[in-house]
Amino acid sequence: MTREIYRRPPGDTHPPNLSPAYKSTPGRAPRQAPVALPHTLSEVTGPLLATERLDALENDLTRQRMGEPLGERIVVQGRVLDEDGKPVPQALVEIWQCNAAGRYHHPGDQHDAPLDPNFYGGGRARADAEGRYHFITIKPGAYPWKNHHNAWRPAHIHFSLFGPAFATRLITQMYFPGDPLLAFDPIYNAVPEGARHRLQAAFDMEATRPEWALAYRFDIVLRGRNATPME
Amino acid sequence: MSKELTPSQTIGPFYFGTLIKSYRYDLAPPGVAGERIDIVLSLHDADGAVVPDGLFEIWQANSHGRYNHPEDRRNLPLDPCFDGFGRASTYTDGCSHFSTIKPGRVPWPEGGLQAPHVNVSIFARGLLNRLATRLYFEGDPANAEDPVLKSIEPKRRATLLAKRDAKGTWRLPIHLGGPNETVFFDC
Numbered sequence: 001m002t003r004e005i006y007r008r009p010p011g012d013t014h015p016p017n018l019s020p021a022y023k024s025t026p027g028r029a030p031r032q033a034p035v036a037l038p039h040t041l042s043e044v045t046g047p048l049l050a051t052e053r054l055d056a057l058e059n060d061l062t063r064q065r066m067g068e069p070l071g072e073r074i075v076v077q078g079r080v081l082d083e084d085g086k087p088v089p090q091a092l093v094e095i096w097q098c099n100a101a102g103r104y105h106h107p108g109d110q111h112d113a114p115l116d117p118n119f120y121g122g123g124r125a126r127a128d129a130e131g132r133y134h135f136i137t138i139k140p141g142a143y144p145w146k147n148h149h150n151a152w153r154p155a156h157i158h159f160s161l162f163g164p165a166f167a168t169r170l171i172t173q174m175y176f177p178g179d180p181l182l183a184f185d186p187i188y189n190a191v192p193e194g195a196r197h198r199l200q201a202a203f204d205m206e207a208t209r210p211e212w213a214l215a216y217r218f219d220i221v222l223r224g225r226n227a228t229p230m231e
Numbered sequence: 232m233s234k235e236l237t238p239s240q241t242i243g244p245f246y247f248g249t250l251i252k253s254y255r256y257d258l259a260p261p262g263v264a265g266e267r268i269d270i271v272l273s274l275h276d277a278d279g280a281v282v283p284d285g286l287f288e289i290w291q292a293n294s295h296g297r298y299n300h301p302e303d304r305r306n307l308p309l310d311p312c313f314d315g316f317g318r319a320s321t322y323t324d325g326c327s328h329f330s331t332i333k334p335g336r337v338p339w340p341e342g343g344l345q346a347p348h349v350n351v352s353i354f355a356r357g358l359l360n361r362l363a364t365r366l367y368f369e370g371d372p373a374n375a376e377d378p379v380l381k382s383i384e385p386k387r388r389a390t391l392l393a394k395r396d397a398k399g400t401w402r403l404p405i406h407l408g409g410p411n412e413t414v415f416f417d418c
Contacts (some may be wrong), residue, residue, distance in 0.1 A: 003340045008417070014239045015359040022241075025355030027276045028407045034363075035383065041337045042350050042365075043418045076306055079410035085232035104245040108284070159241065165302070166290050166350050166417050167299035169361050173240040175400040181332055190359055191238040198237055221234040 005039040005222045006167045007083065015190035021157040022186040023147050039167065046166035049092045055068060061097075061137040070118035071100025075198030075215035076174070076209055082226030087131030091112035093220075094160040095135060096122045102141030111143050142181055147192065154181035156187065163222040174218045175200050239361065242354040244284045247320055255317045256333040258289075263313045265332030266292025269400040270393065273326045274353065277408025281325025285355035289317040289329060289366075296344075305338075333368070340380050341393030346377035346412050353405060362415045369394050376382065383414055392415050 017029035037043060057063050062073060080091040081164065098104045098121060103114040105121050125133040140155045156173040175182060177200045182188050188196060198221070207215035259267065270289075274282040292298045292315060297307040299314045315334075319327040336344040346367055353362040367374055369392040374380055382387055390413040391401035407414045 009236055013236045017359055017362075018288065019359060022357070024241075025359065026281075027278060028355060028357035029359075030280070030362065030412055031277075031347065031408055032352060032412055032414075034415045037379065037416045037418045038340060039418070040340055040345065041292075041298055041303055042290075042345070045290075045298035047288075049314075049316065051314070071292050079310070081234055083234050083236060085234050106247055108247075109245055121320055137366055158240075158246065159245070160242075163384040166352075166363070169288075169352055170237065171242050171361060172353060173243075185239060187256070187359070191240075195235070195238045198235055199240070219234075221237045223236065 001039075004059060004226050005209075006044045006165065007226055009180045009223065012192040012194050015192070019186065019190035022190055031110045041047055046164065047162055047168065048090075048164070049162065050090065053094065054124055054126055058124050059133075059135045060187050061119065061123045061135065061136065063122065064142060065118040067118045069099065069116050069138050070155050071119075071141075073136065074139050075136055075209060075213050076201065076218060077132070077134035077204070077207055077215065078201075078218040078220065080127050080133065080163075080220050080222065081131055083162075086224070087122040087129070088163055089129045089131060091124045091127040091131060091133070092162060093127060093133045094123075095137075095157050097137065097140040098143060099210070100138050100141050102143030113141070113143065119200040135164070139176070140156040145187060151183050152184070154179040154185050159218075159220060160221060168222045170220070170222060173199060174204065176216065177201060177203055239359060241359050242286060242358040246286065252280035254319055256319050256329055258313065258315065258317050260312050263293075263310050263332055264308075268333050269326060269329060270329045271333065271351070271400055271402045272329070272366070273324070273402070273404045274321050274355065275325060275364055275404055275406045275409075279409060281321070282355055282407070283321055283323045283325055285321040285325070285405040286351060287317075287321070288352040288354075289328045289331075290352075291315045291331065291348075291383065292337050294332050294335050296337045298337070300351040311377055313348060343376070343378070344373070346380065347380075348377075351405070360405075362407075363418045364405065364413055365391055365416065366393050366401075367391050368401065382411050384413065389416050
């Protein structure tokens, strides 16, 4: 009997590894089916990074350098939850993104757009007891990426979450609602159609800061536990 | 209140500068109990070319076989200076180096113990999902009775076994595809 502590993801959730429209996948996607592991202590434990100390400004990407970065300042906030809607308290949330002009602070990014000396593009936040996190950043730009002729990535922010276990590790991308580039993006569209919308943040009028910044809400849902442990 | 799972997306090529704050190559500062080991993981694509823009994360028990995690409630020593997590990107040669201690054995749910192993996550541009595998230590007598190793067809089992080189470093190449494709786990 296979022991299932965390529920296996429904088949229509994650993108298939082999998604040929995204041209980096054929050379890197495994062809053999993964072997299902029962959930042992190795899978139900995982790094919590509970002792990792975060500096006060790590969740404010607009105040990490000498001056303010160019671009549209935004609040990105939401909750880290499991499939039962329970918060994942104290979850470490890591993000990274390009600047308002569509350029990453990374030596490999050769896009002909300006770097912003006041924008580094990386941030971390620790969720509270209710799983709530928030960042202040600037809206990332779109950028070309040579996957196919005239290919442009829609504006996005990368998110990295550990959750409570090795089995719950997730890296994903948050997109902006109604972005016309979403329809053309092979990475976004690799996700099964019914699940794609979950990667779009919601415009959040309630969370805007009057005279200062617009806001988006992005809730992240990690795997939930089976109701009855089979022990 | 049920919620729908957030789908996975690739880490992409440009995480390096921003995730570097939490890189951890050296898991075991002086004083941590156990056999000190060096591990080199390397990442290769289906054509055998090295992957220079990947990210490895490792997760392991301490030398007593105890995980530093509230889910592991066994009465075994915890080492306050060892949390068992490592993270490193691959270099231009496709390799990531870790210094750690050899993990102890952890239990199998139906009884008995698993052979010492390190849990490995792999991320890279072109990988839309996290890949998970395990590193076992070639020649460890416990391997013969490990339920996970035994469940893998013999000709693929070697893809999980790190080999010790002349300097004593444990090396495990991870092949994303091709004839030596690594066994990946749905965990």
